Amino acid sequence: MHFIEKIRAEHPAPFYIYDGKVISEQASILQETFPGFQFLFSVKANPFLPVLKKMAALGIGADAASAKEVALAIEAGMPAENIYYSCPAPTNEDLAQVIGKCHIIADSFHVLILLEKLADDRNLHLPVGLRIHPDFTMDGSPQVPSKFGIAESHIRAVDFAKKYPHLSFEGLHIHIRSQVLDTEQLGKYYDNVMALAVRLQDFLGTELKYINFGGGIGMVYDAEKQSPLDYKKLNKIISSAKEKHLLSAKLILESGRFLACDCGTYVTEIVDIKESYGKKFYIVKNGANGFFKPVLRQFLLPFHPDHIGAFYEPFATENDSYDIYVLSDSDETEVVDIVGHLCSGADIMAKDVTVKKGTIGDLVTFNHAGSYAYSLAPLLFASQPMPQQFFIDA
Ligand SMILES: Cc1ncc(COP(=O)(O)O)c(C=O)c1O
Structure with a gap:
């Protein structure tokens, strides 16, 4: 059984899953390219303790931006x-x-x-x-x-x-x-x-x-x-x-991103499907308040209309910064908007995206979610439950 289904069998979506093997692979690239260097993981990208422990085990230290991040790095064994x-x-x-x-x-x-x-x-x-x-x-x-x-x-x-x-x-x-x-x-x-x-x-x-x-x-x-x-x-x-x-x-x-981005997947679930004036919506649990990047992009675009600079800092992201999959058994595809369940019209995960035809209960995944993902999400708005986080080292 794929590890996403394994976790789903015991825990409800939404959740993040991080794969330590990917971190090892990314760290090896850095270590081979820059022999003798000390690498620091930017904790703000992903302060989840098992991720930090993995970094510590690989000899990677911490770029800590707050006293709390220093404490986390120490707790992780750095x-x-x-x-x-x-x-x-x-x-x-x-x-x-x-x-x-x-x-x-x-x-x-x-x-x-x-x-x-x-x-x-x-x-x-x-x-x-x-x-x-x-x-x-x-x-x-x-x-x-x-x-x-x-x-x-x-x-x-x-x-x-x-x-x-x-x-x-x-x-x-x-x-x-x-x-x-x-x-x-x-x-x-x-x-x-x-x-x-x-x-x-x-x-x-x-x-x-x-x-x-x-x-x-x-x-x-x-x-x-x-x-x-x-x-x-x-x-x-x-x-x-x-x-x-x-x-x-x-x-x-x-x-932050090179070491951890690829190790993470955000997994949420379709909780409603709606048609309105010719448009189909898949409404997922914890959209923006789980994986904020798509929404953040809409907010940032006016500051970077030509995209210059839009990609050069942690808050910024682009349209193609992640792939979206609907884990459905259907052979058909359809064009939908994937939106979150917050009371905000800006809670849009993807507009007019072609995905496998889904039904309520199907999982939706976003990859490249190991850095600036959980740590950027506005999790307090509307007091919804927070996504859980899991770490595997397959
Ligand atoms: C001081 C500092 N170092 C390192 C980084 C990590 O950047 P990246 O995740 O793009 O590697 C950041 C990101 O904001 C930063 O502010």
Whole structure:
């Protein structure tokens, strides 16, 4: 019996199912492409504990964006040296909670002031990383303002040793774009980050212990329209960049989607079928409040009418970011709208989609649901039951 039916036999839909084997396969690609690197899983992509435990077992650490995510990473068995806390604008309370439990990356001068005070109060010497918003971009276009990181041009204006005597600067962190599928572009980005690390070392007068390139490794969501990165070429590019820049620092890559996206499937169920003015609706349990991506896309489109940028951050998604299947015995297909059962007209999972003809009780699945799926769903609206989550390692 297929594992979806196996779970369905004991648990009602909706549920998420994550397959650890897929995570292992994705991790192997990264490990072969970037030998010697430390990989961090972006916990925000999928904070389900068995998924985090799987990452920990593979030697993958955590890119944690909150004190809670640091706690989850520890619970999953990740050692403190593999947990990196980086959050735009943490509070003093957040910082006090994570001190001593992980590497801390400062996102602004204000955060450095908070850390300096916390270290002084505790009579500590605190190593910290700096998240920098660099002068370069991923695609060579002019840089744009950002709420993330300290602008590269502002770094030179500060005498760090004098201003922050209880802090030492151990690492550089940059993340400027997700979902890059252009090998040359990504290679150039890594080279730019290393060049910046060399400049930063010269300026700070200290050798950095780590360089964190952030995320960016793209996923193929639609094999007809997208091609994977050329991993062999990327490996060569990174080797020559390492030789060129001669850095002794540990090199770190973060990933949410590449590691976890393919491991997940969202499974829900048709609870009603309705015809209205010539249109057929399959109404499913927990549409938007189970798998939010299709709805989020409608909301985001006005911000990215030309799709530029629409695909480069966790909230964003495209039409073909997942396949939808109706698990029905029928040999016929039909064109329907698949909608959720929330009292919102925007709860639309798919419009005019051709699927197998379904009946009430049939399951509907969405793949590519292992990252930014459960963790993005607005689960509190209408107080419906939440989908369950299951992990297998087949
Ligand atoms: C700082 C940082 N690193 C890494 C990632 C992971 O990006 P991706 O899931 O595209 O690999 C994100 C995503 O938002 C991020 O904000």
